[in-house]
Amino acid sequence: MKNRIILGGGAIVFGLLIALGPQFLFRVCPVMGDMIMKCHWSAQAEIGVGALIAALGIAHIVFVNLKTRLGLTIGIFLSAVLALFIPHVLIGGCANHTMPCRKITFPAITVISILLLIGTALTTLHLARKKK
Numbered sequence: 001m002k003n004r005i006i007l008g009g010g011a012i013v014f015g016l017l018i019a020l021g022p023q024f025l026f027r028v029c030p031v032m033g034d035m036i037m038k039c040h041w042s043a044q045a046e047i048g049v050g051a052l053i054a055a056l057g058i059a060h061i062v063f064v065n066l067k068t069r070l071g072l073t074i075g076i077f078l079s080a081v082l083a084l085f086i087p088h089v090l091i092g093g094c095a096n097h098t099m100p101c102r103k104i105t106f107p108a109i110t111v112i113s114i115l116l117l118i119g120t121a122l123t124t125l126h127l128a129r130k131k132k
Contacts, residue, residue: 004061004069007123011057011076014116018083018109019050026108028101029094039093039101042086046109049083053116070127077120084113 022028022043029037053076060072087093087109093101 003123003126004064007073007076007119008057008059008061010119011060011116012054014080014112015050015052015054015057017050017112018053019047021050021108021112022046022105026104028105029099037094037099037101038091039087039099039105042091042093042101043105045086045091046083049079049086053079053083066127066130070124073120073124073127077117077124080113080116080120084110084117 017025028039028043031037031040056072056076056079060069060076063069063072087101087106093099093106096102
């Protein structure tokens with residue numbers, strides 16, 4: 001029970017940070033007229049990934065079956081990998097390294113994603129051992 005709530009609650013919080021952080025807390029570069037930067041699209045993509053992580057966290061709390069929770073944990077792990085890849089590999093951001101997206105937003109997304117990856121990896125190992 002405690003493990004379900006810890007990982008599920010953490011996934012909800014981290015998912016909401018990934019989804020809403022670039023919009024409100026650690027903002028990406030502002031849209032300048034008709035010119036929309038790549039970091040804006042990265043932030044838009046992170047909304048979907050963060051919402052998915054939060055939804056998987058809710059499901060992790062609700063479901064009791066061990067195999068189901070293991071599958072949800074793997075889903076959270078892969079979603080965290082996607083959240084990490086969006087700003088660094090898939091879409092990217094501004095070319096100038098002094099822009100807010102490069103200095104604040106992307107490092108914050110990176111730290112949140114890595115913490116989520118570590119937490120889900122440890123939970124996956126715990127659930128796999130518990131299954132046996």
